[in-house]
Amino acid sequence: MIIDTHIHLDHDKYEEDLQEVLQRARQGDVKRFVIPGADPKTLQRAIEVCEANDDVFFAVGIHPYDIESFADFDFTPFILHPKCVAIGECGLDYFRLEGDEEAKQREKDLQQEVFRAQIRLAKKYKKPLIVHIRDASRDSKAILLEESAAEVGGVLHCFNADEELLSLANEGFYFGIGGVLTFKNAKKLVNVLPKIPQDKLVIETDGPYLTPTPHRGERNEPLYTKLIAAKMAELLEKDQEQIEELTTKNALQLFDIS
Ligand SMILES: [Zn+2]
Ligand SMILES: [Zn+2]
Numbered sequence: 001m002i003i004d005t006h007i008h009l010d011h012d013k014y015e016e017d018l019q020e021v022l023q024r025a026r027q028g029d030v031k032r033f034v035i036p037g038a039d040p041k042t043l044q045r046a047i048e049v050c051e052a053n054d055d056v057f058f059a060v061g062i063h064p065y066d067i068e069s070f071a072d073f074d075f076t077p078f079i080l081h082p083k084c085v086a087i088g089e090c091g092l093d094y095f096r097l098e099g100d101e102e103a104k105q106r107e108k109d110l111q112q113e114v115f116r117a118q119i120r121l122a123k124k125y126k127k128p129l130i131v132h133i134r135d136a137s138r139d140s141k142a143i144l145l146e147e148s149a150a151e152v153g154g155v156l157h158c159f160n161a162d163e164e165l166l167s168l169a170n171e172g173f174y175f176g177i178g179g180v181l182t183f184k185n186a187k188k189l190v191n192v193l194p195k196i197p198q199d200k201l202v203i204e205t206d207g208p209y210l211t212p213t214p215h216r217g218e219r220n221e222p223l224y225t226k227l228i229a230a231k232m233a234e235l236l237e238k239d240q241e242q243i244e245e246l247t248t249k250n251a252l253q254l255f256d257i258s
Contacts, residue, residue, distance in 0.1 A: 003202070003247070007207045009046070010058075011208050060078040061088035129153070133165070157176035157204060179206070183213060
């Protein structure tokens with residue numbers, strides 16, 4: 001059994017054939033799905049999907065690309081929903097910063113403020129965090145430590161393979177591994193994989209994005225977690241079954257679901 005710990009089932013790319021996507025995954029033994037919160041506009045759709053499917057859960061959060069929606073967004077009713085399992089995805093993403101140095105700094109400050117606020121919410125409601133980090137490892141780690149995020153832990157989704165983040169395993173953080181592991185140019189992730197404590201490994205697709213080989217260029221879907229598990233098994237010299245068992249156990253623990 002596999003758990004897809006990060007799959008944007010509320011994305012319009014799945015609107016037409018969602019039940020078929022889920023059915024294919026279930027037949028392939030993918031048994032739980034977590035929809036991360038990114039943009040409040042699609043949250044209602046995420047909840048609809050969760051209410052129609054026992055094996056789908058959601059998180060509520062604001063992605064660093066959507067921070068302008070933070071000010072007028074009330075998390076509370078969503079956090080209290082019985083299928084809300086986490087806060088996020090939240091974090092820092094400095095990859096797309098625009099403008100002059102001053103504008104970039106303003107954007108960074110704002111992202112940091114919204115990230116800190118979500119960590120505090122996670123602590124208040126005792127929910128783990130789904131953390132998105134891109135080109136911002138140092139600042140993200142500093143904030144997680146300063147805000148004592150270890151109280152709730154969480155997952156560094158789409159782990160960027162930066163070794164400086166590995167010590168967050170000691171703060172209750174898991175490492176989300178996705179399709180990137182199967183890419184030809186994934187040397188950095190391939191090299192760091194054995195250094196991740198095995199009780200902190202989880203699998204994710206991040207669909208519809210980051211489709212694993214040999215389906216690159218197509219829409220990603222939760223069934224493809226199989227390809228990630230197979231690659232992980234090869235690299236860690238284990239059976240695929242052992243990897244599935246291990247990462248499932250970790251994911252259930254991370255999100256406190258059964
Ligand atoms: Zn992300
Ligand atoms: Zn995502």
